[in-house]
Amino acid sequence: MTPIRIVVLISGSGSNLQAIIDGCKSGQINGSIAAVISNKADAYGLTRAKLADIHTEVLDHKAFASRDAYDNALADVINQFSPDLVVLAGFMRILTPDLVQKFKGKMLNIHPSLLPKYQGLNTHQRAIDANDAEHGVSVHFVTEELDGGPVIVQAKVAIESNETAQSLAEKVHVQEHVIYPLVVQWFSEHRLTMEAEHAVLDNQVVPAQGVNYP
Numbered sequence: 001m002t003p004i005r006i007v008v009l010i011s012g013s014g015s016n017l018q019a020i021i022d023g024c025k026s027g028q029i030n031g032s033i034a035a036v037i038s039n040k041a042d043a044y045g046l047t048r049a050k051l052a053d054i055h056t057e058v059l060d061h062k063a064f065a066s067r068d069a070y071d072n073a074l075a076d077v078i079n080q081f082s083p084d085l086v087v088l089a090g091f092m093r094i095l096t097p098d099l100v101q102k103f104k105g106k107m108l109n110i111h112p113s114l115l116p117k118y119q120g121l122n123t124h125q126r127a128i129d130a131n132d133a134e135h136g137v138s139v140h141f142v143t144e145e146l147d148g149g150p151v152i153v154q155a156k157v158a159i160e161s162n163e164t165a166q167s168l169a170e171k172v173h174v175q176e177h178v179i180y181p182l183v184v185q186w187f188s189e190h191r192l193t194m195e196a197e198h199a200v201l202d203n204q205v206v207p208a209q210g211v212n213y214p
């Protein structure tokens with residue numbers, strides 16, 4: 001099987017990027033990262049990419065007059081690397097429908113909640129404030145709806161009585177670093193597709209809440 005080419009988009013620390021770098025290195029993922037693109041020049045993920053000898057690009061959204069102009073330029077940069085898969089790994093921007101359309105079925109996102117709960121920001125605190133018994137993380141295909149595309153996998157963590165947003169985020173991160181490389185692995189093995197707004201894994205339609213991990 002031909003190894004896939006992956007482009008990863010980040011805005012920050014890049015710990016999920018690191019998990020995918022490690023997954024490529026270990027052979028878990030049948031592919032390699034062609035480029036890491038950040039909208040922030042000081043994102044630590046860029047350092048992680050450089051340490052792994054991966055090409056980096058910075059495309060600062062502040063240099064563009066509009067969201068459309070930025071997303072057009074971003075699509076051009078992504079396409080320079082001819083990716084089979086675009087991975088959003090803490091890329092903290094709302095994407096225009098036009099950009100999403102260009103990469104439909106080949107763009108993944110990770111979101112720190114049990115979607116459809118808590119789209120948007122501050123998900124850990126919102127789950128605590130709502131007295132939820134559990135919280136977690138979802139990996140999904142990207143569609144025009146913010147944090148709303150078909151879920152592929154969810155991993156759950158319990159919310160303890162003394163939980164803080166910080167402690168909960170740490171527990172969720174542990175799960176993120178397992179399920180994101182796993183989903184990229186499936187994609188790289190051609191076992192995962194998006195069809196008619198559903199995720200399909202091994203020829204089975206994935207249920208709305210995704211496959212439960214583990």
Ligand code: GAR
Nearest residue numbers: 012013014015016017090110111112
């Ligand atoms: C992750 O927790 C990811 O789930 C979240 O950003 C963090 C990035 O961490 N993504 C979103 O909130 C997207 N809506 P990282 O830079 O260490 O991978």
